[in-house]
Amino acid sequence: MGSTAAQPEGSVDVQRQFRTALSMFATGVAVITAPRQEGHPIGITVASFNSVSLDPPLILFSVDRRSMSLADLCSAPSYAVNVLEETQQEMSNRFAKANGDKWSWRNGGASERDAAVLLPDALATFECEPYAQHDGGDHVIFVGRVTRHRARPHGRPLIFFGGRYRSLDAVQSASA
Numbered sequence: 377m378g379s380t381a382a383q384p385e386g387s388v389d390v391q392r393q394f395r396t397a398l399s400m401f402a403t404g405v406a407v408i409t410a411p412r413q414e415g416h417p418i419g420i421t422v423a424s425f426n427s428v429s430l431d432p433p434l435i436l437f438s439v440d441r442r443s444m445s446l447a448d449l450c451s452a453p454s455y456a457v458n459v460l461e462e463t464q465q466e467m468s469n470r471f472a473k474a475n476g477d478k479w480s481w482r483n484g485g486a487s488e489r490d491a492a493v494l495l496p497d498a499l500a501t502f503e504c505e506p507y508a509q510h511d512g513g514d515h516v517i518f519v520g521r522v523t524r525h526r527a528r529p530h531g532r533p534l535i536f537f538g539g540r541y542r543s544l545d546a547v548q549s550a551s552a
């Protein structure tokens with residue numbers, strides 16, 4: 377196992393090695409949606425979603441300060457976490473493009489000014505009201521209080537590991 381330490385902080389090599397080490401933590405993939413006062417709703421692909429607290433019911437995710445959606449997301453009255461299933465890689469890519477054409481595949485309505493969009497076929501959705509925002513270096517950490525959730529427990533997740541999408545097929549099931 378390689379180890380890395382003590383190179384100039386912020387150098388390209390160090391950042392690449394740090395990213396590689398982080399990518400060893402397998403995650404699911406989610407799309408954060410939120411209403412926007414003007415124009416299309418917010419939609420951002422994230423792998424940083426995680427659970428925080430059962431009581432109260434809290435979740436978190438972090439958003440890059442360079443995200444075009446950040447300012448609107450910081451002031452959004454609500455947002456939703458849409459956990460993607462393994463067939464939704466295209467959906468993930470769509471919401472991972474800054475300034476991309478994120479919403480042309482669907483017809484939105486005026487009601488979208490009030491509520492976050494729930495994506496069809498998501499494995500689980502968590503509708504949230506903002507609970508806290510924290511400084512996370514070059515990211516902002518959002519903590520949301522879950523107001524409603526639903527799940528399809530027999531669905532299969534889209535997985536992100538080692539900088540690539542994976543599915544459960546490629547993983548041996550681990551015995552507990």
Ligand SMILES: Cc1cc2nc3c(=O)[nH]c(=O)nc-3n(C[C@H](O)[C@H](O)[C@H](O)COP(=O)(O)O)c2cc1C
Pocket residue numbers: 405419420421422423424425438439440442443444445446468469471472473474475476536
């Ligand atoms: C699998 C995957 C996971 C990602 N996870 C995050 C994340 O946790 N936080 C983040 O800020 N960006 C993440 N991104 C990148 C954003 O989706 C991307 O920067 C997006 O363009 C932001 O949209 P915006 O600039 O229009 O707001 C991820 C991208 C992919 C493909």
